[in-house]
Amino acid sequence: MDRAPYFFGKDVHDYLETIRMLILDLNDLSNTMMGTNDANHARWAQKRSQQFLAITDFYKAAPPIFEPYIRAHQKAA
Numbered sequence: 600m601d602r603a604p605y606f607f608g609k610d611v612h613d614y615l616e617t618i619r620m621l622i623l624d625l626n627d628l629s630n631t632m633m634g635t636n637d638a639n640h641a642r643w644a645q646k647r648s649q650q651f652l653a654i655t656d657f658y659k660a661a662p663p664i665f666e667p668y669i670r671a672h673q674k675a676a
Contacts, residue, residue: 607668614664618657625650 600619603612628647632640
């Protein structure tokens with residue numbers, strides 16, 4: 600994250616920040632759910648699942664965001 604602004608534009612930096620926040624939220628939800636079985640457990644489990652799916656969408660969402668920065672513009676001979 601710290602080095603991204605030196606290599607990529609604001610679009611990539613913003614996307615990486617979104618992923619970072621999703622990971623932090625997922626971690627918080629996992630810690631909150633650990634050892635609890637109260638009325639909010641199902642709600643937290645659903646939210647945790649949503650966070651996880653948003654993180655794994657990286658493989659669909661990232662290529663078009665990163666492509667302009669890492670595309671090879673010339674064929675290697």
